[in-house]
Amino acid sequence: xxxxxxxxxxxxxxxxxxxxxxxxxxxxxxxxxxxxxxxxxxxxxxxxxxxxxxxxxxxxxxxxxxxxxxxxxxxxxxxxxxxxxxxxxxxxxxxxxxxxxxxxxxxxxxxxxxxxxxxxxxxxxx
Amino acid sequence: xxxxxxxxxxxxxxxxxxxxxxxxxxxxxxxxxxxxxxxxxxxxxxxxxxxxxxxxxxxxxxxxxxxxxxxxxxxxxxxxxxxxxxxxxxxxxxxxxxxxxxxxxxxxxxxxxxxxxxxxxxxxxxxxxxxxxxxxxxxxxxxxxxxxxxxxxxxxxxxxxxxxxxxxxxxxxxxxxxxxxxxxxxxxxxxxxxxxxxxxxxxxxxxxxxxxxxxxxxxxxxxxxxxxxxxxxxxxxxxxxxxxxxxxxxxxxxxxxxxxxxxxxxxxxxxxxxxxxxxxxxxxxxxxxxxxxxxxxxxxxxxxxxxxxxxxxxxxxxxxxxxxx
Numbered sequence: 020x021x022x023x024x025x026x027x028x029x030x031x032x033x034x035x036x037x038x039x040x041x042x043x044x045x046x047x048x049x050x051x052x053x054x055x056x057x058x059x060x061x062x063x064x065x066x067x068x069x070x071x072x073x074x075x076x077x078x079x080x081x082x083x084x085x086x087x088x089x090x091x092x093x094x095x096x097x098x099x100x101x102x103x104x105x106x107x108x109x110x111x112x113x114x115x116x117x118x119x120x121x122x123x124x125x126x127x128x129x130x131x132x133x134x135x136x137x138x139x140x141x142x143x144x145x
Numbered sequence: 146x147x148x149x150x151x152x153x154x155x156x157x158x159x160x161x162x163x164x165x166x167x168x169x170x171x172x173x174x175x176x177x178x179x180x181x182x183x184x185x186x187x188x189x190x191x192x193x194x195x196x197x198x199x200x201x202x203x204x205x206x207x208x209x210x211x212x213x214x215x216x217x218x219x220x221x222x223x224x225x226x227x228x229x230x231x232x233x234x235x236x237x238x239x240x241x242x243x244x245x246x247x248x249x250x251x252x253x254x255x256x257x258x259x260x261x262x263x264x265x266x267x268x269x270x271x272x273x274x275x276x277x278x279x280x281x282x283x284x285x286x287x288x289x290x291x292x293x294x295x296x297x298x299x300x301x302x303x304x305x306x307x308x309x310x311x312x313x314x315x316x317x318x319x320x321x322x323x324x325x326x327x328x329x330x331x332x333x334x335x336x337x338x339x340x341x342x343x344x345x346x347x348x349x350x351x352x353x354x355x356x357x358x359x360x361x362x363x364x365x366x367x368x369x370x371x372x373x374x375x376x377x378x379x380x381x382x383x384x385x386x387x388x389x390x391x392x393x394x395x396x397x398x399x400x401x402x403x404x405x406x407x408x409x410x411x412x413x414x415x416x417x418x419x420x421x422x423x424x425x426x427x428x429x430x431x432x433x434x435x436x437x438x439x440x441x442x443x444x445x446x447x448x449x450x451x452x453x454x455x456x457x458x459x460x461x462x463x464x465x466x467x468x469x470x
Contacts, residue, residue, distance in 0.1 A: 030343045034198055035447060037339035073344065076192050076206055077320060078292050088295045090192035090208045099348065106320045120212045138192065139208035 024050070029067055033059040040064050072096035075105050076138070079124060081114045084141045089114050091124055095133040105129060117142050150174035151462050152241060152254035154232050154407065157186020158448050159439020159455040160260035161214045164224050166459025167258075172466055175224045176252065178243060180231045184218065185211030186262060187285070188448060190292045193313055195340075199449035210448060235407040237432060256434040256462045259408055260455060263401035263440040271305070271399050275362030278369070284310040284398035288317065297321055299394025303371050304328045305359050309337035309446070311398025316345035325351050326390050329373055331358045331380060336400070338446065359395070360387060368393050403441045411435070419443075428458040434465045 024045050031038045036056065042064050043051040049068065055061050066072055074096050078088040097105060108129055118124070118137040125135040151172050153160045156179030164175050183189065188196070191207030198204055201213065218224055227245065234242035239254045265283040282290070282298050288310060290296045300323050304311045307330040315325045328346060333355050335342050346353050360372040360382065375386035403420045405413075414423040414431040421443050422430040428438045438458035439451045 030339050032340040032344045035195070035338050035340065037343075073348070074194050074204075075320075076194060078192055078295070080295055086293075088293060090206060090292065092192075092194065092206055102320065106322075120209060138206045139189075139212055 027068070029064045031055060031060045031063050033057075033063050042068065044068070066096075071099040073099050073102060075102055077106060077109045079109060079112045079114050081141060083115060083144065084117060085144055086139075086141050089118060089124075089141050090138040091135050092138050093128060093131075093133045094136050097128075097131050097133055101129065101131060105131075109135070114141070146240070146251040146253055148253045148255070149176045150255050150466055151176070151258065152239075152252055152256075153177045153258045153260055154241070155179065155186065155260035155262060155439070155441070156181070156184040156226060156228075157260060157262055157439065158188060158210070158214065158451050159262065159441070159458075160186075160258070161218050162452040162455040163258045163260055163436075163438055163459040163462070165214070165217060165221075166456035167462050168221055168224055168459075170460050170463035172459075172463050173223045176254075177218070177224065177226045178230045178232055178241070179226065179228050182229055184215045184226060184228075190285070190289045191313075191448075192292050193317070196448050199447070200452045207448070214452075232407055235411040237411045239435065256465050257436070258428075258458050258462055259405075259435070259437045259441055260439045260458075261404040261407065261441040263403050263444060265310075266397070266400045266402060268305075268395075268397050271397070273305070273359050273362055275371075276364055278362070278364035278367050280364065280368035280394045281362065282394070282396055284308065284314045284396045287314055287394075287396050291317060291321060297323060298396075299323060299368075299392075301326060301392040302394040302396060303359070303373075303390050303392045304396045304398055306330060306397060306399035307332075307335040307337050307342070307353060308398040308400055309341050311396060312337045312341040312345040314396055314398070315351050316349060319349045319351065323394075325349070326392055327351070327373070328353045329357045329359055329371075330355050331376060332356070358382070362395060363389075368395055371395060401440065401444050403444065405437070405441055408432075408435065408437060413437075427454060428461055434462075436461055436465075 027042045029040045040054040076092040120140045122137045123134045128135040188207035188211035196205045196210040230245045243250045287298045302325045360374040363370045370391045374382045428436045436458045438455040
């Protein structure tokens with residue numbers, strides 16, 4: 020007897036459209052993806068099934084700079100399961116030197132193969 | 146009194162896009178008046194990704210989007226930026242009174258673009274009964290406290306309304322270690338983008354109650370709990386459907402109101418229901434040569450759409466100036 024096929028529904032978060040995408044799985048293998056209107060949607064649901072990932076954004080405390088908080092992000096998505104651990108690490112960080120937008124704050128952040136980067140320039144207090 | 150070709154009130158995405166486009170269409174004397182200490186407007190506190198896909202063809206956070214546009218503004222010396230400057234008066238013949246640190250100035254403009262954005266609706270506007278303790282914030286204020294000031298507004302949070310800012314803050318608060326106990330939405334569906342329900346609530350198992358409202362806020366010094374009740378199709382409470390949630394913080398995310406008090410002062414016709422200017426064509430008002438763009442013209446879902454439509458305002462202002470020569 021063959022396993023009944025399983026369908027899962029997802030809402031794509033890649034753009035504001037929010038396509039509803041249906042994935043058909045046969046014994047855990049994706050056999051059909053419908054409802055996506057671009058290839059990003061397909062990549063999104065494939066990741067959702069194997070290892071859901073998200074770009075993490077937060078802010079890091081700055082000391083002696085023009086702003087108190089410097090916004091940061093992971094330059095690539097990280098595993099959803101790592102978000103809370105990553106936040107704990109971000110809370111420990113301090114930035115003392117001026118940064119430009121896109122500057123790496125932590126290389127290979129938590130050994131996840133992504134960089135934590137500043138998303139705004141921040142100068143010294145004038 | 147100084148005279149300027151084009152004065153733009155507001156240095157957020159709308160004002161900056163309008164300035165750049167006006168410049169590209171031949172306006173070489175532009176003044177942007179911004180009340181904050183930096184350009185970028187509300188984008189500065191929107192540190193989450195999701196901006197720019199349409200306008201820049203890449204996914205950016207709010208500050209990155211702001212930085213890109215700001216860098217371009219700063220590279221053009223014919224666009225002057227006056228920070229920490231607040232327009233207190235606008236007269237129909239296009240005279241602006243501007244309050245700056247240490248001075249009050251008047252500027253006569255040949256044309257004006259108002260890009261003043263929105264403010265948030267408050268608890269008072271949705272008539273939530275109960276006490277008035279500390280711990281009640283609009284969602285955007287909470288966003289500013291966390292992302293700009295580095296302050297956590299509370300530990301156990303209930304969010305009223307499922308507007309995008311509220312959804313984004315549900316995730317942000319959770320990541321910062323607060324417990325978001327519920328989002329309570331009186332409508333049958335989310336007011337925010339569906340992707341934000343997915344990535345901000347579902348990702349963190351935050352319950353979203355549709356067709357529910359906050360019946361009362363309790364607490365003396367600080368919020369202690371809220372009473373929640375189910376409503377019918379006419380938003381009337383359904384008896385015996387109530388329950389309460391212990392919390393120390395309530396965020397209100399129930400929509401935005403365009404800020405148009407200045408143009409109203411100048412005599413522009415305003416739709417009292419929406420607080421938008423009465424307008425027959427995009428960005429125009431009942432006063433010729435006085436344009437409104439971005440969220441003060443109408444409430445947009447996306448910053449990208451604000452930038453695109455505000456570019457048109459820049460072009461309209463350039464054409465108006467051209468026709469006067």
